Amino acid sequence: MLDLTLKERFIYSLERKDVDKVPVCSVTQTGTVELMEITGAKWPDAHYDPEKMATLAIAGHELTGLEAVRYPFCNTVIAETLGCNFDEGSIDTQPYQLDFPCKNKEDVAGIIVPENLLESRRIKIMLEATDIIKSRVSDDVPIIAGMIGPAAIAFYLCGAKNYLRWCITEPELLTQLFAMGTEFCIEYANALFYRGVDAVVIIDSEAGPDIFPPPLFESLILPHYRLLTERMAGHSILHICGDATDILDMMAESGFHGLSIEEKVDLAYASKMVSDRVCLIGNISPAATLLGKSPEHIKNEAKQCIMDGAGILAPGCGIAPRTPIENIRAFVAARDEFYTK
Numbered sequence: 397m398l399d400l401t402l403k404e405r406f407i408y409s410l411e412r413k414d415v416d417k418v419p420v421c422s423v424t425q426t427g428t429v430e431l432m433e434i435t436g437a438k439w440p441d442a443h444y445d446p447e448k449m450a451t452l453a454i455a456g457h458e459l460t461g462l463e464a465v466r467y468p469f470c471n472t473v474i475a476e477t478l479g480c481n482f483d484e485g486s487i488d489t490q491p492y493q494l495d496f497p498c499k500n501k502e503d504v505a506g507i508i509v510p511e512n513l514l515e516s517r518r519i520k521i522m523l524e525a526t527d528i529i530k531s532r533v534s535d536d537v538p539i540i541a542g543m544i545g546p547a548a549i550a551f552y553l554c555g556a557k558n559y560l561r562w563c564i565t566e567p568e569l570l571t572q573l574f575a576m577g578t579e580f581c582i583e584y585a586n587a588l589f590y591r592g593v594d595a596v597v598i599i600d601s602e603a604g605p606d607i608f609p610p611p612l613f614e615s616l617i618l619p620h621y622r623l624l625t626e627r628m629a630g631h632s633i634l635h636i637c638g639d640a641t642d643i644l645d646m647m648a649e650s651g652f653h654g655l656s657i658e659e660k661v662d663l664a665y666a667s668k669m670v671s672d673r674v675c676l677i678g679n680i681s682p683a684a685t686l687l688g689k690s691p692e693h694i695k696n697e698a699k700q701c702i703m704d705g706a707g708i709l710a711p712g713c714g715i716a717p718r719t720p721i722e723n724i725r726a727f728v729a730a731r732d733e734f735y736t737k
Contacts, residue, residue, distance in 0.1 A: 401536035402463045403594060409707050410595065410631050410653040410675050418702055418709050420731040421464035423540055423597045423633050423656050423677055425714035426456035429488050430721050434459065439717070440484040443470050443491060446524035453525070454532060460721055461728035465533055466540040467525060471599055473518040474544050474580060475552035478507060488717040498554035501562075504569050507553060509580045514587050526591045538594040543584060545600030545634070546620045547608060549577030563608060567616060578620045582627045589630035597633040597656065598624070606638035613643050618650060625651030633677060637713055641665070648673045658712035659684070667705025675707035680727065682711040687719045691726030698730035 400408070406419045432438040435455045437448035453467035470490045472482050479497040498504050510516050514523065522541070529539055544552070550573035551559045562569045585596045602608060603617045625632055634647060635656035647655050648670035656677040657666060663679050670676070680686060680697050689697075701709055709731050715724070 403536050403538045406464060406538040406708070407594065407631065410633070412671075412675055412707065417731060417735045418706060419463050419538075420698075420709040420728050421462045421538070421540070422456070422466055422711050422715055423464075423595075423654070423708070424466070424542065424599070424635060424682075424711060425469045425490075426460075426462065426466050427452050427469040427717065428456075428715060428719050428721065428724075429717050430719075431455045431459060432487060439469065439487050439489075440491065443468060443472070443484065444518075444521060446521050446528060449521070449525040450528035450532065453529060457533070457537060460724040462724065463728075464538040464540050465529055466542065466597075467529070468522060468542065471542075471544050471548065473522060474549055474577075474584070477510065477513075477516045477518050478549070478553060478580070480552050493552065496553055496555045498558065498573075501566060501569055504554070504572055507573065507576055509576060509583065513580070513583055519584060519587075523587060523591060526588060526593060530592045539592065540595045540597060540633075541585075541588045541593045542597040542599055542635075543581060545581060545598040545603065546574040546577035546624070547600045547603035547617060549580065550574055551602040551607075559602070560607070563612060563616070567612070571616060574616065574620045578624050581624055585628045585630070585632075589628070593630065595631040595633055595653075596628065597635055598652070599635045601635070601637035603643075604636040604638045604640050605642045610642045614646055618646055621650035621652070635713075644669055654708065656710065656712075660712075663701060663704040663706060671705055671707065676705055677708040677710050678706060679710070679712035682713050682715050682719070686711055686723050686727060687716040689723075691723060694723055694726045695730035695733065698727050699734045702731065702734050 437451040442448040442452045457465045472491045481495040482491040485491040633654035634652040639660040654675040659681040
């Protein structure tokens with residue numbers, strides 16, 4: 397048990413097996429301006445250039461001590477592939493949406509998974525970045541790829557107003573988009589697993605209680621999650637932003653190996669509810685704590701996360717681009733200190 401590799405510790409934790417200490421990593425975005433300046437791999441180019449994407453992702457592991465390589469740094473890959481338009485963002489702002497294809501109900505029928513999905517521009521960039529990362533990183537280091545999930549795909553495709561209205565008035569339209577998004581995620585995720593990715597993170601905050609009515613989660617969202625997890629050929633994590641407390645039990649029944657939760661969820665309470673069924677990942681605040689607090693304060697909060705039941709110690713959401721490397725290193729050091737006290 398004392399000789400576990402980073403990958404073994406990560407996989408064992410997802411499978412809720414005994415480990416010598418919890419892994420410490422980020423299953424959400426890891427690109428920071430400081431890392432960009434050091435490596436020369438900067439946003440927005442690192443979203444679209446596989447070489448720069450790989451370089452920046454590897455730096456998140458090698459220069460901060462985070463125990464995984466995680467990429468990409470935005471949530472736009474699938475949405476752009478399906479026809480959404482984005483501004484590419486800047487060195488410290490992610491790409492943001494300009495337009496969406498499903499203005500009207502009639503537009504939904506025209507949205508399908510591209511026939512040559514793996515040859516589409518953004519997916520091909522991700523697959524090339526995966527090959528580069530695999531060639532440069534030890535096989536002992538876990539590789540984590542992120543993508544949006546069925547609810548987020550639907551949200552991007554039809555816009556906020558239609559999404560919120562249709563979940564009540566036209567749920568069958570969203571169901572069509574959820575089903576298409578699920579098929580897209582399955583094909584894309586399995587292509588990543590085939591190339592050596594160790595875990596896929598499905599980012600689906602638009603399924604969470606902050607946006608989607610919890611009473612509809614079980615009937616409209618959960619069946620697609622179960623299909624997704626049944627057909628993905630590797631370890632999977634679900635990330636939902638905001639306070640997901642009201643749907644934690646259903647999330648734990650969805651088939652994902654890990655649940656990544658924000659600091660708005662009481663980790664100790666979540667651990668009592670679902671840690672016998674799923675690995676809890678989180679949940680130090682990336683903005684309130686990692687970005688702006690002192691290293692000592694960060695360490696105290698991180699140690700509390702471990703005490704509260706984190707199966708994998710991680711930020712509750714994506715690391716803010718202006719977060720100092722010193723603060724991320726303190727976050728990692730907190731885990732080591734916890735087990736040597």
